[in-house]
Amino acid sequence: MLLEVKNLNVYYGHIHAIKDLSISVKEGETVCLIGANGAGKTTILQSISGLIPKHSGEVFFTDQDITQMKGHKITQAGIAQVPEGRRVFTNLSVLDNLNLGSYSIQDSVENKQKEIERIYQRFPILKERSGQRAGTLSGGEQQMLAIGRALMSRPKLLLLDEPSMGLSPIYVQKIFDVIKNLHDDGVTILLVEQNANIALNVADRAYVLETGKIVKEGTAKQLLNDPDVKVAYLGA
Ligand SMILES: Nc1ncnc2c1ncn2[C@@H]1O[C@H](COP(=O)(O)OP(=O)(O)OP(=O)(O)O)[C@@H](O)[C@H]1O
Ligand SMILES: [Mg+2]
Structure with a gap:
């Protein structure tokens, strides 16, 4: 397992926002957490990244116990989070936002520059808008910037918190194409989404979360065909 959360x-x-939660993510997998507003999705991601404290439980990443690690150490260990609502620095340029993504990573200037070039290849729009203030980008472009910024730390695991939120259908599709491409490139992803339909279409496996508890888990295919999931999350 790349990530193993035990009894969090x-x-x-x-x-009591998260109740005795155990989840795991294998290397190369895209795993999705689906759940309604307030189910605890963001709380789970924030506590994995060390941004909010864990009351009890354990988190292992690459077989290392990261339960007590501070946020910047967790970034260095290889976990990057794309926060809910994107949280780009609106007054900074696109390039400066990207550079902030590798701020806590120890790497040469040349390697960081190479990473920026890779991100510009993945998101040509960010190259075009490199010198522009991030606040002038559209919501979908800001989501791409937030993903690019997270990729700057060259994570082994990418945590994505509701990347489709507030985007037009075309941009939702674009963002999910990006997620598929990252998956194809071997990036391991833990994705949180209210848009269960589209999320289950890119994920390998998924967990269903209700008021801080996992109530169901399975392959994405199993959950897409699950009658309860269909009624509660897929608008059937
Ligand atoms: N800072 C906080 N202080 C107190 N309660 C909080 C705080 N943040 C979240 N909660 C509560 O914890 C629960 C889980 O919230 P969380 O934000 O993790 O849910 P979520 O699944 O991400 O929801 P959404 O889909 O709306 O983003 C909710 O009941 C919420 O009200
Ligand atoms: Mg949330």
Whole structure:
């Protein structure tokens, strides 16, 4: 396993947001967490990345215990998160936003420059808009920038929090094409989505989350054909 989360519990004050959660992601897989608003999807990603504290449980990454590791160490270990709502630095240029993605990574200037070139190949629009303020990009372009910024740390595992949120259907499709391409290139992905239909179409496996608990898991195909999932998440 590349990532293994065991019996994770997270609280916000008295609110028990994540309840004894165990999930795993194999190298090369795209795994999706689906769940309604408030189910705890963001909380799971934030606690894996070390951005919010874990009450109990363990997280292993590349067989290393990262449960107590600080956020920047977790980035260095190879996990990068694309946050919900993209969170690009709107007053900085596209290029400066990309450079911030490798800020906590120890690598040569040449290698960081090469990574920028690779990201520009993947997202030609970012090259075109390189000197432009990120706040002037469209929502879909900002999502690409947020993904590019995360790729700057050359992660072994990419955490994506609702990449399709608020985008037009065309951009939703474009973002999911990007996710498919990353998957084909061997990037391991843990994807969080409310748009279960499209997410299950790119994922290998998925977990269904309800009020902080996994209630179902299986291959994406199994869940796409699951009667309960169809009614609750696929609009059947
Ligand atoms: N900072 C916080 N303080 C208190 N409660 C919080 C905080 N952040 C989240 N919660 C609560 O924890 C639960 C899980 O929230 P979380 O944001 O992880 O859900 P989510 O599945 O990502 O939802 P969404 O689809 O709306 O993004 C919710 O009940 C939420 O109200
Ligand atoms: Mg969320």
